[in-house]
Amino acid sequence: MITHFVVPEMLPDTIKQRLITWLEEHRELVVLVFCLPASFLFTLLLKVRAWLRRLGGGQQHEVAVREIQRRVQDWNKLPAKERRLLCTSRPNWLSLSTTFFQKHLHHRVPIPLYEILELDEQAMTVKVEPMVTIGDITEYLIPRGYSLAVTIELVDATLGGLAFGTGMSTHSHKAGLYHETITSYEVVLSDGSLVTATADNEYADLYKALPWSHGSLGFLVALTLRIVKIKPYIKLKYTPVSGQKNYCDMLRNLSGANEAKPSVHPDYIEGTIFSRDRAVIMTGDYSDYDPKLPVNHCAKWFKPWFYKHVESFLAKGETVELIPLRDYLLRHNRPIFWVVEDMLSFGNDPIFRSLFGWLLPPKPAFLKFTTTPGVRAYTFTKQVFQDIVLPIAELEKQIEIASILFEKFPLLVYPCKIIDHGSSSGQLKRPDKKYLVPGTNYAMYNDLGVYGVPGKVKAKKPYNPVAAMREMEKFTREVGGYSFLYADIFMTREEFCEMFDLSLYEEVRKKYKAEGAFPHLYDKVKPEIDVFAIGEQNAIQG
Numbered sequence: 362m363i364t365h366f367v368v369p370e371m372l373p374d375t376i377k378q379r380l381i382t383w384l385e386e387h388r389e390l391v392v393l394v395f396c397l398p399a400s401f402l403f404t405l406l407l408k409v410r411a412w413l414r415r416l417g418g419g420q421q422h423e424v425a426v427r428e429i430q431r432r433v434q435d436w437n438k439l440p441a442k443e444r445r446l447l448c449t450s451r452p453n454w455l456s457l458s459t460t461f462f463q464k465h466l467h468h469r470v471p472i473p474l475y476e477i478l479e480l481d482e483q484a485m486t487v488k489v490e491p492m493v494t495i496g497d498i499t500e501y502l503i504p505r506g507y508s509l510a511v512t513i514e515l516v517d518a519t520l521g522g523l524a525f526g527t528g529m530s531t532h533s534h535k536a537g538l539y540h541e542t543i544t545s546y547e548v549v550l551s552d553g554s555l556v557t558a559t560a561d562n563e564y565a566d567l568y569k570a571l572p573w574s575h576g577s578l579g580f581l582v583a584l585t586l587r588i589v590k591i592k593p594y595i596k597l598k599y600t601p602v603s604g605q606k607n608y609c610d611m612l613r614n615l616s617g618a619n620e621a622k623p624s625v626h627p628d629y630i631e632g633t634i635f636s637r638d639r640a641v642i643m644t645g646d647y648s649d650y651d652p653k654l655p656v657n658h659c660a661k662w663f664k665p666w667f668y669k670h671v672e673s674f675l676a677k678g679e680t681v682e683l684i685p686l687r688d689y690l691l692r693h694n695r696p697i698f699w700v701v702e703d704m705l706s707f708g709n710d711p712i713f714r715s716l717f718g719w720l721l722p723p724k725p726a727f728l729k730f731t732t733t734p735g736v737r738a739y740t741f742t743k744q745v746f747q748d749i750v751l752p753i754a755e756l757e758k759q760i761e762i763a764s765i766l767f768e769k770f771p772l773l774v775y776p777c778k779i780i781d782h783g784s785s786s787g788q789l790k791r792p793d794k795k796y797l798v799p800g801t802n803y804a805m806y807n808d809l810g811v812y813g814v815p816g817k818v819k820a821k822k823p824y825n826p827v828a829a830m831r832e833m834e835k836f837t838r839e840v841g842g843y844s845f846l847y848a849d850i851f852m853t854r855e856e857f858c859e860m861f862d863l864s865l866y867e868e869v870r871k872k873y874k875a876e877g878a879f880p881h882l883y884d885k886v887k888p889e890i891d892v893f894a895i896g897e898q899n900a901i902q903g
C-alpha cells in the first residue's frame with residue numbers, strides 16, 4: 362500500500378508500473394527505510410506543535426468557549442443557502458477512524474480546547490477539555506495515584522472523541538463502556554447556547570443521547586470523568602486454555618457474566634484467541650512490588666511484541682508476572698495489537714527490535730495523512746479493522762463466524778458490561794433480558810477485535826470484503842450487538858436503524874435543533890467512498 366504514495370503521478374505509465382512492481386516486491390524495505398523514519402519525524406513535528414501550543418499558554422476556558430459560541434451564532438446569521446452543516450475543524454487525518462469524513466464540505470468550527478481543568482479528589486472525578494488526549498491525562502493522573510476508570514490503550518485518542526464515539530478497556534467488565542464513566546458534558550448547541558447535561562438535570566435526555574452521537578448533536582467543550590485509585594504494578598496471570606468452550610466459559614466466569622461477585626472478579630481481563638481451539642486468558646490485579654515475582658517491562662522497545670509474548674504461554678503453561686502499570690497500559694502499543702505484523706513481518710525479530718524497535722509504532726496520524734484513494738481502497742478491501750460489541754453468551758458463535766469470514770487470528774476479546782438504563786437508553790439498544798446477569802441491571806458483552814489482512818486474502822482464496830462484513834453486521838444485529846463506529850460500516854440506513862435505537866436520538870435532535878445544523882449520525886459515520894462498487898471491483902473471485 363505504501364507504493365501508491367511514493368510513486369509520482371506524473372511519471373510515464375510504463376515506468377510507473379515498473380516502479381510499483383519493484384516497490385511491491387520490496388514492500389518491507391520501503392516500510393523500513395521510508396515509512397518508519399518518516400512517521401518518526403512526523404511524530405516529532407506533532408510533539409513540537411503541541412509544545413509550542415503549551416508554551417503560548419492556552420486561552421482561558423470561558424474565553425475559548427465564548428469564542429465557539431460566537432462562531433456558532435455567526436453561522437446562524439448566514440443566509441440559509443450558505444449554512445453548511447457543522448463539524449469540528451480537527452483534521453480528519455488526526456482522528457482515529459478508518460473513514461475519511463468529508464470535512465471540507467461542512468462548516469468547520471475550531472475547538473482549541475486542550476487543558477485539564479480540575480481534579481476533584483473528594484468526588485473522584487477529573488474535569489477536562491475535549492481535545493485532551495489519553496497520553497496527556499495519564500501523564501497527569503498517574504503520578505498523582507489515579508487513572509481514568511476506562512483508559513484505552515492508544516495515547517492519541519482524545520477524551521472528547523471517545524465520549525462521542527466510544528471506548529473500552531480491559532477494565533470494562535467492571536466499569537462498562539467509557540461513556541458510563543462520564544458524569545457531565547458541557548455542550549454548545551446549534552443556537553450557540555451553552556448547556557451542562559448530567560444524568561439527573563433538565564438535560565438528562567441530552568446526556569443519554571450524546572454517547573455514540575459522533576458530534577451530531579452539538580459541540581463538546583468540557584466533560585467530567587470518574588477516576589480510580591491505582592497501584593504501581595499489575596500482577597498478571599497468563600492461562601493457556603485448550604478447547605473453545607473451555608476458554609469461552611472461563612472468560613464468562615471471570616468477568617461475572619453468570620454471577621455477580623464483584624470482589625472475586627479480577628481488575629483486568631483480556632483474552633487473545635490464537636486459533637479456534639486455543640487461547641490465552643489474562644487476568645490482572647493492581648499490586649505493590651512483590652520480590653517473589655519477576656518484573657516484566659514489556660513496553661520497552663527491545664522486548665518481544667506483547668501478543669507474541671502471550672502466545673509463548675501456550676507452550677510454557679500458566680505463569681504470573683508483575684508488569685509496571687505504564688507497561689501494562691502500553692502493552693499493545695509497538696505492534697498496534699498485531700496490525701504492524703502485516704506491514705513488517707520481521708518486526709518482532711530480536712535483531713530488528715534491538716536496532717530499530719524504538720521506531721515503532723508507525724503513527725496512525727501519519728498513516729492517515731499519507732493515505733491516497735488507492736491506499737484507502739486497499740485498506741478496506743484487503744484489510745479488516747473492526748471492533749464489535751457482542752453478548753459474551755454468544756462468544757463461541759462470534760469466533761466461529763469471524764474465523765469463517767476472515768480467517769484472521771489472533772482475535773481480541775475484552776469483556777464489557779452493558780448497563781440497561783431503562784426505556785430511554787440512548788443509541789445502544791437495551792440488552793435482551795436473557796443476557797442480563799441475575800440480580801443486576803446489566804448484561805456482560807465483549808469487544809471482538811479483528812485487525813489486519815484476512816487469511817483468505819493472504820492465501821488468495823475467494824474473498825468479497827463487502828459480503829463478509831455485511832454477514833458479520835447481520836450477525837451483530839441478530840444478537841443485539843453494536844459495531845464501533847470509528848470503523849467502516851457496510852449497513853444501509855435501515856439496517857443501521859435496526860442495530861441502534863435512534864428513537865431518543867431523533868427526539869433530542871429535534872428538541873435541541875440539531876436537525877439542519879449538524880449531520881445525522883448515519884451520514885457522519887458511513888464510509889465516504891462507494892464501498893459496494895469498490896468492494897465488488899476488488900473481490901477475489903473463486
Ligand SMILES: Cc1cc2nc3c(=O)[nH]c(=O)nc-3n(C[C@H](O)[C@H](O)[C@H](O)COP(=O)(O)OP(=O)(O)OC[C@H]3O[C@@H](n4cnc5c(N)ncnc54)[C@H](O)[C@@H]3O)c2cc1C
Binds near residue numbers: 495500508515516687
Ligand atoms: C505511568 C504511565 C501510565 C500510562 N498509562 C497509559 C494509559 O493508561 N493508556 C495509554 O494509552 N497510555 C498510557 N501511558 C502512555 C502515555 O500516555 C504516553 O507514554 C505519553 O503520554 C505520551 O507518549 P509519547 O510517546 O507521546 O511521549 P513520551 O516521550 O513517552 O513522554 C513525554 C514525557 O512525559 C512523561 N510521561 C509520559 N507519560 C507519562 C505518564 N503517564 N506519567 C508520567 N509521566 C509521563 C515522560 O517521562 C516524558 O518526560 C502511560 C505512561 C506512563 C508513564
Ligand SMILES: NC(=O)C1=CN([C@@H]2O[C@H](COP(=O)(O)OP(=O)(O)OC[C@H]3O[C@@H](n4cnc5c(N)ncnc54)[C@H](OP(=O)(O)O)[C@@H]3O)[C@@H](O)[C@H]2O)C=CC1
Binds near residue numbers: 472529
Ligand atoms: N479502545 C477503544 O475503545 C478505542 C476506540 N477508538 C475510537 O476512536 C475514536 C476516538 O478517536 P479520536 O481521534 O479521539 O476522535 P475523533 O476525532 O475520531 O472523534 C470522534 C467523533 O466525535 C466527534 N467529536 C470529537 N470531539 C468533538 C467535540 N469537541 N465536539 C463535537 N464533536 C466532537 C467527532 O466529530 P468531528 O468529525 O466533527 O470532529 C467525531 O465524529 C472513537 O470513535 C473511538 O470509538 C479508537 C481506538 C480504540
Ligand SMILES: CC(C)=CCC[C@@H](C)[C@H]1CC[C@@]2(C)C3=C(CC[C@]12C)[C@@]1(C)CC[C@H](O)C(C)(C)[C@@H]1CC3
Binds near residue numbers: 700748
Ligand atoms: C477496543 C480496542 C481494543 C480498540 C483498539 C482499536 C485499534 C486496534 C484500532 C483503532 C484505530 C485503528 C482502526 C486504526 C488503524 C489500525 C487499528 C486501530 C489502531 C490504522 C492505523 C490501520 C491502517 C489504516 O490505513 C489507518 C491508517 C486508516 C488506520 C487508522 C486507525
